[in-house]
Amino acid sequence: MNLREAFEYQADTCTRLGSPFMGKLLTILSANWPTDSALGRKFAAFEGDIGPAGHSLPLRLAGGLHALVLNRASPELAALYPPHDASESALRDAVVAALSRHEAFLLDWTDSAPQTNEVRRSAALIAGAHVAVQQFDLPIHLSELGASGGLNLMWDHFALEIEGTRFGAQTPVLTLTPEWAGPLPPSARPRVASRAGVDLNPLDPAQGEDLLRLTAYLWPDQPQRQVLTRAAASVATVPVVRGDAIDWLSRRLPSAPERHLHLIQNTVAWQYFPKSARDRGRAMIEAAGARATAHRPLAWLSMESDGDTTGKAGAALVLRFWPGDVTLDLGRADFHGRWINWTHG
Template identity: 75%
Template sequence: MNLSQAFAAQADTCTRMGSPFMGQLLGILSESWPTDSALGRKFSSFEGDIGPAGHSLPLRIAGGLHALVLSNAAPELAVLYPPNKATDDALRDGVLNALTTHEAFLLDWTDSPPQTNEVRRSAALIAGAHVALQHFNLPIHLSELGASGGLNMLWDHYALEIDGDRFGMNVPSVLLTPEWEGAKPPNASPSIADRAGVDLNPLDPSRGDHLLRLTAYLWPDQPERLKMTRAAASIDATRPVKGDAIEWLAPRLARAPQGRLHLIQHTVAWQYFPAAVQAHGRAVIEAAGAQATKNRPLAWLSMETDGDTTGKVGAALTLRLWPGDLTLNLGRADFHGRWIKWAYEG
């Protein structure tokens, strides 16, 4: 896949995921990317997969442009962004001008891959935790892998609402209302006794520059995502630490306290771990599961792609529980949490 094809493919994906503006922007870049520029030369130097499963170059530059808009650094570009509507010609001229005028900023910005913290994924985490508590009704010792800014570690501050029924806080910081298909999750009263998370590049949303990075990768014509992220970022909470996920998790598993349900969670993170890290992580978690007891149980809740393209494109929701090594297929969810197809009926 060359860069033009990567832009076009990402444009199509964004359009299908409800962002016509991103489709328009990336379609323009597919046709008009300035190859003979410092940015052009930098992007041409990347090797391997430049699409969303690899270096994700289209989203890097789209995020950088959005950062210029959000930070009021490019007012001439901002007038072409949602909620305004621009013609292809006007947007092309504005974007190409921004690529030149703000090239130094964009060269620095695109050194790092995209990083988001999609709060709407917490809908799946709330539902999955309710299932885990149906089996082991204990206070939760929470560990998140690939936690980014830690906003999904805070799902007990949010609420999931399905057809008028609310799961979570009565007055939540964030109310999640995904399109829901299937039975409702079981009732439970989660209590998170302590929480911690890890990421190779953790962000602290209480810092303006870090919050800008998280919000810049939200798509400009989806303001509800921006509103939710800012609301979640305002919560005073423990932030993730920097480190390798499995190296961090192993001693935390060993130290898990009695009288707690140790809940490991990750959303669209595991799939980016190298195969060797995945194998090691699975072995570490399964070994800890083999040592689990009813008074020190372990739950592994994941929302990750499984390659299934037969229906809606999304992630599989899976919960493993120990003791007993029970694997539950909870259903599927949109990568951005817009919908959940719930399969669990226990």
């Protein structure tokens, strides 16, 4: 798709995911994009998929504009962003002006892919971990690929509540309440003994600039996501390693301790890895799985797009574990964790 189509596609997706403001903003960008500018030329030079399943250029730019609001660099934009209800014409004029006035900032900001570190995805991780430890009642050695700021590495500090039934921490820093369909997860209790994550561009939630990047990608008309992210940041004490995820995993797999379940997790990150890296990573995990034993098992929990990025069908929840090379289709989840259609049980 071309850039105009990418903006329009993302606008429709955001609207379907409950953000009419983002739908309006991205529609404005589609119709008023400054092709003859440094920003326009930069975006035109991207190759491959520029939409949500690839470089995600529309969300990069929308995140940069939101950052200008959050860091108070653009009071003109802030006066028109939620909770204010601005007219489309007023928002258009302010956005067009911001693209020019803050071009240097936006050029730098859009060098990196979006990093939402959406905390509500931990609802699926909590449920999936309950299934994993039902298979192997062992402490968890946790590894996250594409961990961003490490917020979802801390899912054992959160609670998942389904129709009055609570799973997870007894005194959680936050409670996740997705719309749930299907049977309940098993009651087995995961115990995380150690954890680590990797990201090409790791963020430290304790640092102001990094927390700005994490929160800027949360959509302006969904303030509850800001509340959850800041709560999760308060317990995110595990530094995320900077590096290539597959290279990091090649070193971490052999070091997994005995009498622990090595649980690998990734949520809406796998798609950003090059195909060669995905192929290598899958082969590496399968090879490690072939060596797994009952005293040193391996599990891979993923919440990833399987081709549908419209927001209707969500991401596939899959748990694969060894020994035995068993694959469980756990169900599907909204990309932002608003709902989970659970089929395992």
